[in-house]
Amino acid sequence: MLEHIELFFKSIFIDNMVFAVFLGMCSYLAVSKKVATAVGLGAAVIFVLAVTVPLNWLLDQYLLRDGALAWLGPEFADYNLSFLSFILFIATIATMVQLVEIVVEKFSPALYNSLGIFLPLIAVNCAILGGSLFMQSREIATLGLAFNYGVSSGIGWFLAILAIAAIREKIRYSNVPPPLRGLGITFIITGLMGIGFQSFGGMLTGGSEEEAPVLEKTAAAKVEEVEVKENKKEIDEKEISYNDAINK
Amino acid sequence: MSNRRLTFKKRLHILKHHFRDKKMAPAFAAFHTFLFTPDETTHSGAHVRGADDLKRTMNMVILALVPVLLFSMFNAGYQHYAAIDVANNVSRELSLWENFLTWDNFWIGIIKVLPLVVVSYGVGLGVEFIFAIIKGHEVEEGYLVTGMLVPLIVPIDTPLWMLAISVIFGVVIGKEVFGGTGMNILNPALTIRAFLFFAYPTWMSGDKVWVYEAVERTGTADAISGETVLGALAQNNLAELNYSVSDMFFGFIPGSVGETSTFLILLGGLFLVFSKIASWRIMLSAVIGSLVMGYIFNVIVDMGIITEYSNFYGLMSFEYWQHLLVGGLAFGIVYMATDPVTGSQTNRGKWIYGFLIGFLSVMIRVFNPAYPEGVFLAILLMNVFAPTIDHYVVKSNIKKRLKRLKNATILPKDSDSKAEELKAETV
Numbered sequence: 001m002l003e004h005i006e007l008f009f010k011s012i013f014i015d016n017m018v019f020a021v022f023l024g025m026c027s028y029l030a031v032s033k034k035v036a037t038a039v040g041l042g043a044a045v046i047f048v049l050a051v052t053v054p055l056n057w058l059l060d061q062y063l064l065r066d067g068a069l070a071w072l073g074p075e076f077a078d079y080n081l082s083f084l085s086f087i088l089f090i091a092t093i094a095t096m097v098q099l100v101e102i103v104v105e106k107f108s109p110a111l112y113n114s115l116g117i118f119l120p121l122i123a124v125n126c127a128i129l130g131g132s133l134f135m136q137s138r139e140i141a142t143l144g145l146a147f148n149y150g151v152s153s154g155i156g157w158f159l160a161i162l163a164i165a166a167i168r169e170k171i172r173y174s175n176v177p178p179p180l181r182g183l184g185i186t187f188i189i190t191g192l193m194g195i196g197f198q199s200f201g202g203m204l205t206g207g208s209e210e211e212a213p214v215l216e217k218t219a220a221a222k223v224e225e226v227e228v229k230e231n232k233k234e235i236d237e238k239e240i241s242y243n244d245a246i247n248k
Numbered sequence: 249m250s251n252r253r254l255t256f257k258k259r260l261h262i263l264k265h266h267f268r269d270k271k272m273a274p275a276f277a278a279f280h281t282f283l284f285t286p287d288e289t290t291h292s293g294a295h296v297r298g299a300d301d302l303k304r305t306m307n308m309v310i311l312a313l314v315p316v317l318l319f320s321m322f323n324a325g326y327q328h329y330a331a332i333d334v335a336n337n338v339s340r341e342l343s344l345w346e347n348f349l350t351w352d353n354f355w356i357g358i359i360k361v362l363p364l365v366v367v368s369y370g371v372g373l374g375v376e377f378i379f380a381i382i383k384g385h386e387v388e389e390g391y392l393v394t395g396m397l398v399p400l401i402v403p404i405d406t407p408l409w410m411l412a413i414s415v416i417f418g419v420v421i422g423k424e425v426f427g428g429t430g431m432n433i434l435n436p437a438l439t440i441r442a443f444l445f446f447a448y449p450t451w452m453s454g455d456k457v458w459v460y461e462a463v464e465r466t467g468t469a470d471a472i473s474g475e476t477v478l479g480a481l482a483q484n485n486l487a488e489l490n491y492s493v494s495d496m497f498f499g500f501i502p503g504s505v506g507e508t509s510t511f512l513i514l515l516g517g518l519f520l521v522f523s524k525i526a527s528w529r530i531m532l533s534a535v536i537g538s539l540v541m542g543y544i545f546n547v548i549v550d551m552g553i554i555t556e557y558s559n560f561y562g563l564m565s566f567e568y569w570q571h572l573l574v575g576g577l578a579f580g581i582v583y584m585a586t587d588p589v590t591g592s593q594t595n596r597g598k599w600i601y602g603f604l605i606g607f608l609s610v611m612i613r614v615f616n617p618a619y620p621e622g623v624f625l626a627i628l629l630m631n632v633f634a635p636t637i638d639h640y641v642v643k644s645n646i647k648k649r650l651k652r653l654k655n656a657t658i659l660p661k662d663s664d665s666k667a668e669e670l671k672a673e674t675v
Contacts (some may be wrong), residue, residue, distance in 0.1 A: 035639055137577045161473055166635035167433050174426030177383075192434050196632040199612050201626030 004148055010151040017127045018160035019197040024127030028161050029186055038165035041118040042158030048122050049131050052093050052149030054143055058087055089132045092192040097123040127157050257284050274380040278387035306392040308525045311514035313396050320506040324404050327502050328356055328460040333471035342500055342529040361505055363408055364399035368502025375419045390429025395436040400448050402507025403457035414443040433632045435590045438624045458502040474502035477574040481562040482620040496573040517582035526580045526586035530602035534581040537606025542568030546613055563614040571610050580623040590631040594641040601637055605630045
């Protein structure tokens with residue numbers, strides 16, 4: 001339970017998709033002129049991330065990672081298909097987006113209309129692929145955590161685009177110098193918002209250290225003990241061989 | 249005397265007309281309005297004469313800051329000599345008249361704090377003047393308060409060139425690119441401090457930067473140091489804390505230049521509330537927010553979830569109301585969070601905004617070992633989200649009013665139909 005809460009908080013605020021790793025910038029910059037559309041896109045991103053990250057987790061777990069094919073039989077245990085992960089992940093994402101679009105169009109035309117072009121656009125949003133790849137590289141342990149990771153990093157992206165859309169609505173009448181109008185000022189705002197989000201940088205690291213020092217100490221102590229023993233053995237052996245040599 | 253002044257004033261008026269349409273006009277006009285009321289009058293339309301224009305508002309805040317500045321100048325010296333006494337194992341009893349309000353202390357304030365103020369104002373106003381002349385608009389008074397806040401929220405040994413660079417960054421990137429005073433999204437003073445913090449972290453935290461000469465004396469025989477209360481707590485150095493609650497309340501502790509005296513900040517805050525410059529909603533809700541978060545942490549410690557060996561123990565077990573007395577929390581709440589430009593602007597939004605500032609400040613203090621002085625980051629973060637809060641508050645208000653309007657328009661119809669019924673009956 002605790003690790004779920006930690007992962008949730010961490011992926012929303014600390015490893016925020018926009019402010020910590022700068023992913024999904026294209027749609028973040030392009031679709032953040034109005035709050036209403038930003039909310040639509042953000043909701044769609046949350047939804048797609050929540051679906052694709054667990055799916056890709058299954059793919060990774062049972063198909064792609066080193067030794068994942070062991071369930072087929074012992075002769076497959078040596079295969080490592082992780083070089084295929086990009087292509088399979090993006091295929092999953094594209095398929096899922098298409099499927100979701102068809103389903104939503106069929107069953108909820110109102111939602112479909114409100115999402116409009118954003119749903120297909122999401123297929124090429126790098127935050128989505130990034131979510132799956134981070135899931136892979138951070139070695140998220142269970143399906144539940146993968147789902148959690150998808151939802152929470154989506155929420156982080158949602159918060160970012162919501163905040164910048166509100167700010168852009170607020171500064172619409174500001175006297176921004178002409179060369180900076182539009183994208184220029186948006187980039188500057190994003191940087192400044194990044195400073196604000198820095199408040200969470202490095203947060204909770206104390207949480208893992210809480211138990212870590214004890215473990216580390218024991219581990220270090222064990223290593224030391226082993227080393228000492230080995231050294232003793234070596235010294236003993238040397239002495240023995242030295243004595244042997246003398247005796248001979 | 250009055251006669252000469254009048255002529256000087258008149259001469260200035262004439263000079264101003266002479267300078268009109270010249271390139272330097274904004275700079276000249278700025279000095280002119282700083283000294284005297286302008287002689288221009290409006291010619292058309294209806295006008296409301298208000299005494300609380302931008303210049304007066306700014307001056308009120310500066311007035312509220314003056315006691316804090318004076319105190320900080322004495323405290324700079326006091327902390328310096330106190331640290332020397334600690335290094336020499338001499339016990340020191342605080343007495344207001346004998347070793348606090350002394351000329352020696354004040355002299356260190358003059359040579360360390362005043363240059364910070366001068367550099368902050370000089371560089372910041374210089375940038376403002378250059379922008380005003382290039383863009384051809386009037387010089388705005390926005391920097392007057394920022395320039396006073398900046399020296400009060402930096403450590404005393406901050407090198408002046410660092411301060412100058414970050415002031416330039418803060419004023420240009422934080423304010424001028426958005427179109428100047430009143431348009432910025434982040435508080436400029438806090439942007440400046442954040443820039444300093446992330447660009448020169450060694451000068452902004454640790455146990456050396458808070459006391460005058462501590463950095464220079466490092467490694468020598470007469471080395472001194474002064475850890476802030478929060479810094480000591482964050483490292484679980486509970487034994488090193490020998491400040492009483494009254495020390496913390498009145499501000500005889502190391503810290504950023506002007507943040508230490510909660511008492512004077514409280515007076516300044518009351519002054520700002522009664523002169524209706526700052527929002528009491530933000531102040532009150534921020535205080536409540538920090539108390540709530542601090543209390544939650546206290547309860548966690550009391551329940552035994554967190555033990556003495558945890559990294560968080562020091563700050564979590566800190567009495568919840570004492571969070572307000574140490575670090576920059578009080579200063580941030582009174583002078584930074586209430587910034588009318590970057591804060592929330594709706595009444596309900598102010599409650600949410602303030603509450604989250606207090607809540608997040610204490611949370612960052614406890615959970616983020618890198619930034620025990622994380623108040624400024626919490627305020628910056630809430631500045632980022634203030635427009636979002638406002639947006640939804642306004643939206644919900646619109647919804648409410650639409651509902652009311654609907655009810656209001658339906659009611660007369662009902663009464664009309666009733667009236668018709670009555671008519672039909674009577675007929």
